[in-house]
Amino acid sequence: MGKTLFDKIWDSHVVKTIDDGPNVLYIDRHFIHEVTSPQAFGGIKARGGKVARPDQVIATPDHNIPTINQHLTIQDELSRVQVETLKQNCEENGITMYGLNHPYNGIVHVVGPELGITQPGMTIVCGDSHTSTHGAFGSIAFGIGTSEVEMALATQCIMQPKPKSMRINIEGELHKGVTSKDIILYIISKLTTGGGTGYFVEFAGSAIRSLSMEARMTICNMSIEMGARGGMIAPDETTFEYIKGREQAPKGAKWDEAVAYWKSLCTDADAVFHKELNYEAADIEPMITYGTNPGMGAKVCGNIPTLDSIEDSSKNSFQKSMEYMGFAAGDKLEGKKVDYVFVGSCTNGRIEDLRSFCEAVKGRKKADSVTAWIVPGSKQVEKQAIEEGLKEQLEAAGFELRQPGCSACLAMNDDKIPEGMYAVSTSNRNFEGRQGPGSRTLLASPLTAAAAAVTGVVTDPRTIFN
């Protein structure tokens, strides 16, 4: 029987199999950031050990950093200590760190791909659930806890039970105005936030193949939001084209060797998945979430489900969620008031996302009632946005381009949505309080965010942009 793409990579990274236990899995690249690594370094120190393969570890502070005045010291003391601790740990262990103000600083899942560190066939981990982003390159990439960060630092291996495999096929052509964010919000709304738990997902089909790398990253990024261990897409010419020439991409003869190997990384025709799902691209419309988990999504032009369409066992949680959001079952989504718009995060903070937002708002004005934070995913994205004139376009429309970081995605810095306010956000989580205590998040694509930003209400982007 043939092998899946996932099997090929996983099996070639197993150092040891434990009977009725996890595999010892070798890790090619280990990304770290300031929030989930200090206790891991602390553990290593306490054992008197050291980092095993510092060359395979890459660090960037991102979660805590301010998105204005980055040249100044970080004001919040705890945040500053965490960022400084990362720096110190990296220095002590010979780990490369792209610190604040470094031209390569940024959100860890934006930095890895744009530097060519993320490559097909690799195993990649980070103490961050959205590590699944890197799977867009045909690698096995997933988030781990701090104990596992410590394992990976100490031994370059972690212990993992092999997940089951799932393939999600999306065939056909996407409608105009429908983006990869809509694809993934659509899938999660069908599968629920637990629907992928226990599985590693391969996304396939003509609609997926047609997507750019940025768009593929958005999809793999949010595979964790349906509970999946990770998501991946087989590498193809689009992938190779993206990697070629990047800072850490293989060069010269090595490049040809690498591409030849990468081309072998696909699911065999006769491979069997534990589960396979099929969707039609034509059924997908612009999506937005109305509740407090990413599975609570609906068409922007649609309504919140009615209470009788919710399973009995979930009614409690659904109503709790509606109460938090200040919405009622059955409500129409279009026209709901929007106070904040956040464009950024490892889901939609790449150059393509900024381009699409700018293109949409060009010639229009930000609605006066809306506060908007446009936050590039990295210093390189910021630089490119300035060079391409996006910054000026944004300013002309009444928006400000901030400096890179996780920002309002999880509100560990000052970018917090105030209590009770509604934010249309291009990030990945709408959990209670995720964007600040009492904040109310509606997840959507950069296009839908643009529509909300210029109208001040939830708006189907197709009704105002052409």
Added chain:
Amino acid sequence: MPIEKFVTVQTSFVPMPIENVDTDQIIPARFLKATTKEGFGDNLFFDWRYDKAGQPKADFVLNKPSYDGTVLVAGKNFGSGSSREHAAWAIAGYGFKAVVSSFFADIFRGNSLNNGVLPVQVSEEFLAGLFASVDADNKTEVKIDLANQTITNVATSASEGFEINSYKKSCLMNGYDDIDYLLSLEKEIAAYEKQAVKF
């Protein structure tokens, strides 16, 4: 560092019949700025547990004196969301030895096992039974026997088995952690690296 050994527990329990309890609720992001593992128990479920003035909310289960015990029993899909191990530290720090639910998110399951907190996945019926029993009597008990991999609703004597792989089971029962084991594989890891594909 060794984890605490898991021994059979029989205890009253804290019910939380809410689905999809995510790690942002278990420990909100603003509490992740620490550089050690201590003190997270105080902030467990912070935004559900305390009001804006930092006063305990009377209607939240952890603030109700009638409920106690070292086991948390929660609705389906517990621990979804972020990979933050701080969630497991908060649960362990608060004093819970086990979490019972009908479904767990993957990363949370792994994180809790790595911190000596046992995730016990039960059927929907069993879970409903526990919620019914605790509704009738707040001090009703649950018994979790790791050696035999069984969980019992003491009030009804209903019992069912739960799954855990034998490697993780022996780690928990003996208080071992994975890092010691991985460190012992130095030679195997070096041998692996020699033959691995690299560019």
